[in-house]
Amino acid sequence: MKGVVFNLLEEVVTRHHGEAVWDTLLDEAGLAGSYTSLGSYPDGEMQQLVLAASSALSLKPAAVLRWFGREAMPLLAGRYPAFFDAHQSVMPFILSVNGIIHPEVRKLYSGAHCPNFSFEETPDGALLMGYDSPRRLCGLAHGFIEGAANHYDQAIEVAHLQCMHQGDPRCLLRISLT
């Protein structure tokens, strides 16, 4: 996992809960916490931080990831406005993640392991998004999508129809405008 994701987590935790809580999470996870954005760190370190946040904030790990993703989106929009300005609404933005956003991220952060999603539009205008990654960060994807909807000031509903954490071979999210 690239250091930039740890930097974002630190920023989100610190903004909402203060530096002391971030330090507590690092202590609980037994980590030093000096992450550089271009560095690569074991996926397990993110897992440990999410578990520490889960107990400190009394949220399930999936809820921590979802919250983190939602709150990280405005930070990403501030840093990479071009990805967002290219679209007027959330659905085309989400659909650009495989073809534009993540390929660019792989160029900017060498060694990044960005997932590829499968997309299918349903007759009623919803988007079915398949996710399959050894990191099993569907909660983060869920939060990123909610954060993107907030960015475009649109209300959406995300239903987790299948989930790797429930024994399914991959996750399937149904995204619809409300």
Ligand code: HEM
């Ligand atoms: C709705 C849009 C997006 C979704 C659903 C999404 C989803 C994800 C997920 C689930 C991961 C975790 C890696 C994995 O699952 O294997 C990830 C990684 C990442 N994404 Fe995205 N992403 C989105 C948009 C963005 C944007 C706008 C940026 C930045 C401009 C970004 C940058 C990254 C980076 C830096 C990583 C880490 C890669 C690594 O550490 O190896 N993503 N993304």
